Amino acid sequence: EVQLLQSGGGLVQPGDSLRLSCAASGFTFRNYAMSWVRQAPGKGLEWVSGITGSGDTTPYADSVKGRFTISRDNSKNTLYLQLNSLRAEDTAVYYCAKQEGYCSGTGCYFDYWGQGALVTVSS
């Protein structure tokens, strides 16, 4: 059974940093690209960043480029998102998701999702 178990999140002040983790099980982690998707309170879904199975390609949404860093440790079957220089508009539930296909190519979809982690940025 595929499982994505998230940890991290919390209340931080503007300008602070935070790291989210996503522990994967039930599939061969290194063979799959992964993504982070967020959802601001009462809003829709916004893709944040993705990473290939090998970790060599890491696209970002313009809204987080230069502030967030995605990474993975295939020996630990874990995905990470480092959030730096946080702003109030980054307040959201952050989901990790297992990816099928190539988002930068023909297309992709997200077949399994973590339970979500709430990040609140407020002074």
Next chain:
Amino acid sequence: DIQMTQSPSTLSASVGDRVTITCRASQSISSWLAWYQQKPGKAPKLLIYKASSLQSGVPSRFSGSGSGTEFTLSIRSLQPDDFATYYCQHSWTFGQGTKVEIK
């Protein structure tokens, strides 16, 4: 960037109704479209991938169709568990969502 536009944004329906949600892409995306269901406080759940393929475990009352720029998600005989928000997605872009509420 390709834009995804869903309609309607809200849909009021009754149990047993057939409902249809539309998603339009700003340019052709072949069949690379997915549909998700999301309930309050929960993660999205994949329903349909590649426009018309039903994800394992999803009830057969859900179906998807379309290709190119216009796609539809249909729910045959709406059940109480189906009242939720539905999103279409292509690559890194999600539609704005359609909330299906009880009439």
